[in-house]
Amino acid sequence: MSRIVVLGAGYAGMRAIKFLQKDLPASDDLILVNDSPIHTEKTNLHEVAAGTIAPVKITYSIEDVISKRVKFQIGKVTKVDVDAKQVLFDDGTTLTYDYVIIALGFRSEDFGLKGASDNALPLYDIESAEAIQKHIEDQIKHYAQTKDENALNVIVCGAGFTGIELVGELTRSLPRLAKKYNTPEPKITNIEMATQILPMFDQGLATYAVDFLKNKGVNLLTGAKISEIEPNAVVYSENDEEKRAYGNTIIWTVGVSGSDVIADSGFDQKRNRVVVSKNLNLDAHPEVFIVGDVSAVMDPDSNRPYPTTAQISLKQGEYAAKNIAHAEKGESLEDFSYESLGTVASLSEVNAIGEVGKRKLKGYPASVLKKIITNRSLLEDANFGTMLKKGRYDIYH
Incomplete structure (x- = not known):
């Protein structure tokens, strides 16, 4: 034995x-x-952080899905x-x-960047995602009292998978919060050191993602090297010129x-x-x-x-x-x-980009694929009942 x-x-x-x-x-x-007693579908953490889905939707009890022969130890x-x-x-x-x-x-990983651990909110587990969601809503909620314009500014550091998917979800959730608390429209800034976002995708798909986000009002700063995170600002250099992006919510998805x-x-x-x-x-x-x-x-x-x-x-x-x-x-x-079975990056509930073999998908078809992948993960790693409870079924509407 x-x-x-x-x-x-x-x-x-x-x-x-x-x-x-x-x-x-x-x-x-x-x-x-x-x-922890729960498993988290971490590829969906950006949805919890943006407030477009409840944490319970991307978590499940480990003991509920493993065999009785397995001893589970926390x-x-x-x-x-x-x-x-x-x-x-x-x-x-x-x-x-x-x-x-x-x-x-x-x-x-903040790579020891000055101020990152103190002034930026990391996104890596369900607790950090919930903390980001609460921080964003608290800033917007109290804008009526503070009148602080930076309370309506959200900065996402990093334009990898997590950063871009989070920015996409924020374009959905922030207008809803503005309407809920009767504030001006919040602003989203995404800062990336590389000159191109999502380099693992075909150039045409990456351009589609950029255009989509910019049309949603996202200020996308590429070729911007971050040097410090201040309490309410990101310090970065662009063409050797030091600049600052101001906001009370700074989210770290760089590494x-x-x-x-x-x-x-x-x-x-x-x-x-x-x-x-x-x-x-x-x-x-x-x-x-x-x-x-x-x-x-x-x-x-x-x-x-x-x-x-x-x-x-x-x-x-x-x-x-x-x-x-x-x-x-x-x-x-x-x-x-x-x-690889394919790669998909979500841009919103009904928009995404994806590559499956030689096929390139964008818009609604790619978003459907993203949800199918989520459902398949729940089925294979949990069970059929968990997939029914936690899965994404608006793809069939």
């Missing part, structure tokens, strides 16, 4: 436990560890001791394993890194991501599998690590589980192989 421990119940961890349930004998001991991991085959927790307890899948996810448990465990890492073998484990400790946002898996085509996306995390969780089953049977492990 073996004990298999999965650390983290995000996309990779939930997919891993699903396959472990199916592939391993009943005599094996399966333990899933997470610091705890905060502080270290993984690979030599002792132990997981250490903040309450001083430990957990031994024969195999471990480390899928501890990401945290917001992420893996869980700090990675560095604290002494792994060879960069930004808390560990380069793993083609089998997703460590050469020196083949019983240790590292997947998701804490893993760096090399793409043989580019010789660079695959990007950290939910889609890749799901596939890694599946491969890690299957390879543990192979290892238990004395079989050869499978090399990780990944082929």
Whole structure:
């Protein structure tokens, strides 16, 4: 009998436990560890932050969707001791394993930028998303008393997936709040260091996204390098000239890194991501599998690590589980192989851009695809009942 421990119940961890349930004998001991009793569909956090959807819509109880054979343990991991085959927790307890899948996810990364940790609101989990939503509404709500123009200015730092999807949702929610509290129209500024947003998309689709957001009144600043976050302003340079964008709500979506448990465990890492073998484990400790946002898996085509996306995390969780089953049977492990099923970025409830193979989608068809992806994730990682409760069905209207 073996004990298999999965650390983290995000996309990779939930997919891993699903396959472990199916592939391993009943005599094996399966333990899933997470610091919260709920799973969050983190690709939809921007909707909660903007206030266009309730938090309950993108979360579900982990115990409601896992098999009874899986022991679910709530705890905060502080270290993984690979030599002792132990997981250490903040309450001083430990957990031994024969195999471990480390899928501890990401945290917001401010790269040590002056003022970022004190003056900007990060977006990385359900609590931070709710804090952003509350902060925005409080600023607009109290505008009648404060008459502070900056209360109506929202600045989003970063124009990657999260930043652009958040800006798109804000173009929906801010006008509603203005109407609710009878204020002038709030303003949205998006600041990005790169000269082009969404470079992973075809130029035509990226241009479509830019035009859509600008038509919604978004002030999109590209080629703008942020140097400091002040209490109510973002300091940036444009053509070597220092400038400021003023606003009482400053949201940070510039970057992420893996869980700090990675560095604290002494792994060879960069930004808390560990380069793993083609089998997703460590050469020196083949019983240790590292997947998701804490893993760096090399793409043989580019010789660079695959990007950290939910889609890749799901596939890694599946491969890690299957390879543990192979290892238990004395079989050869499978090399990780990944082929993208497509990429979609939401711009609003009924607008998005997407690429599926050679097909390029924009507008309503792309938004439908985004919702189908959400429903599929709920079905495969949770169950049919959860999909019915949490899924997106306005696509059929």
